[in-house]
Amino acid sequence: MIQIENLWKRLGGLEVFKGVSFEVQKGEFLALIGMSGTGKSVLLKHIAGLMKPDRGRILVDGTDVTRASFRELEDIRSRFGFVFQNGALFDSMTVFDNVAFPLREKTRMTESKIADRVRHDLEQVGLGGAEEKYPSQLSGGMIKRAALARALVRDPEIVFFDEPTTGLDPIIAKSILRLFDSFHNRLKLTGVLVSHDIPDIFGIVQKVAMLHDGELVALEEAKNIQSCSHPVVDQFIHGRIDGPIRYR
Amino acid sequence: MVTRSIINVGSAALLGLSRVGRMGLFLGRTIACVAVPPLKVGYIVRQIHFIGWKSVFVVCLTGIFTGMVLALQGYNALKSFGSEAFLGPMVTLSLVRELGPVLSALMVTGRAGSAITAQIGIMRINEQIDAMELLGLNPLRYLAVPNFVAALIAFPLLAWIFDAIGVFGGYVVGVKLLGVASGTFLGEITEHLRMRDLWGGAVKSLSFGAIMSWVCCYKGYFSAHGAEGVSAATTQAVVTASVLILVWDYLLTAVLF
Numbered sequence: 488m489i490q491i492e493n494l495w496k497r498l499g500g501l502e503v504f505k506g507v508s509f510e511v512q513k514g515e516f517l518a519l520i521g522m523s524g525t526g527k528s529v530l531l532k533h534i535a536g537l538m539k540p541d542r543g544r545i546l547v548d549g550t551d552v553t554r555a556s557f558r559e560l561e562d563i564r565s566r567f568g569f570v571f572q573n574g575a576l577f578d579s580m581t582v583f584d585n586v587a588f589p590l591r592e593k594t595r596m597t598e599s600k601i602a603d604r605v606r607h608d609l610e611q612v613g614l615g616g617a618e619e620k621y622p623s624q625l626s627g628g629m630i631k632r633a634a635l636a637r638a639l640v641r642d643p644e645i646v647f648f649d650e651p652t653t654g655l656d657p658i659i660a661k662s663i664l665r666l667f668d669s670f671h672n673r674l675k676l677t678g679v680l681v682s683h684d685i686p687d688i689f690g691i692v693q694k695v696a697m698l699h700d701g702e703l704v705a706l707e708e709a710k711n712i713q714s715c716s717h718p719v720v721d722q723f724i725h726g727r728i729d730g731p732i733r734y735r
Numbered sequence: 736m737v738t739r740s741i742i743n744v745g746s747a748a749l750l751g752l753s754r755v756g757r758m759g760l761f762l763g764r765t766i767a768c769v770a771v772p773p774l775k776v777g778y779i780v781r782q783i784h785f786i787g788w789k790s791v792f793v794v795c796l797t798g799i800f801t802g803m804v805l806a807l808q809g810y811n812a813l814k815s816f817g818s819e820a821f822l823g824p825m826v827t828l829s830l831v832r833e834l835g836p837v838l839s840a841l842m843v844t845g846r847a848g849s850a851i852t853a854q855i856g857i858m859r860i861n862e863q864i865d866a867m868e869l870l871g872l873n874p875l876r877y878l879a880v881p882n883f884v885a886a887l888i889a890f891p892l893l894a895w896i897f898d899a900i901g902v903f904g905g906y907v908v909g910v911k912l913l914g915v916a917s918g919t920f921l922g923e924i925t926e927h928l929r930m931r932d933l934w935g936g937a938v939k940s941l942s943f944g945a946i947m948s949w950v951c952c953y954k955g956y957f958s959a960h961g962a963e964g965v966s967a968a969t970t971q972a973v974v975t976a977s978v979l980i981l982v983w984d985y986l987l988t989a990v991l992f
Contacts, residue, residue, distance in 0.1 A: 564868070564870070569866070575861060575866040576866075577858075577863055578857075578861070589870045589872075593871055593872070
């Protein structure tokens, strides 16, 4: 479904990707892990067409996102949902309007059907009763839930999660991951998750890819990743201070 | 050393050209979005309220004092030629042709333009613009177009308000304080003021509205990251828009009047 082929990108004099290649199959949930600043979020933005690589291709069901026209990109994006690290909710709108916004702008649904759908989705993410609140009135966990509701409201096929649990306490973080898992299983979504929640994420994804120094150093089944013998993966997953990863 | 200098000059020129090109593309895309429906009417009305209605007070305040000062200075100058009768036309034509459009545009740029840049800049750094794109929406339709259309509507109206209040201020100073006959003041205005002056002022205001919304939206849309980036974008937007308004005013004056 998503094929990343020989991706190269240089940002601010730093080689972020040095020929990264991997695939995500339909219905698969893949976790992208790696040190902070290794380009995980940048990779998500490349797949979503928000950034362009210096070289390489990103195919979504055969369409090259890096060379897609505005219309093609619009079509591809209509199949995407994206949960940003900070939620990226529209701060001048209420939670209800944030979730209703894609439906109002991109569908011909009536306002009453939109209201039903939005209330239903907000209930699903545990935000029933918070419809009239503004993003500034929400806690971190509520923002992530509202962002998830907005990302899923148009029934996307592919969902990207950019560090959805960063800054949350462990209980809320687990509840958010459980929410993703239930949506993934129920809706059969294809998903790419960027997260540092190790080992919790290994229980909800099928595959794990690790980026390090611009390269993909591992692409393993989630059940095998903790026994991966690659020294970089081993050090990172087990949080060892000593090893091949040097802290800057 | 010489090679290094040539490289530096060339790089600076290329950077400048690419910025101008990017600004031009931004304007072109915005105009294309205005031309191709749908227009977001609700957003446009909201921005007319923000740019236009909320600027009325400051425009009235600057307008009345500008008219009063013009009358005071003009009266002293005209008196030395024995031409106090022309105080009305002097105040009115100065306001309608020049000061009304320019000063109202500068005031609105300072008040609303800076806020537009800051708002769009914050949306940029909080990834709200990225979110819009990923929802399959064109952010220009929601951010640039409403401001552009609203400024085109609000700027001429604000300039006319500025003119009217300014003439009133000039009337109060000229007639009530300095003793110019009311009939002379108003009669000479109707004698010398032509429709062409009013339309010329309106054309200026329209173009100033386009400049303000274009520059302020552009600077916010491409603001750098962090609070510092938004702050710098806001300052640059107000300075650039104000300078462009003054330069464009000179060019238009040379053509129109």
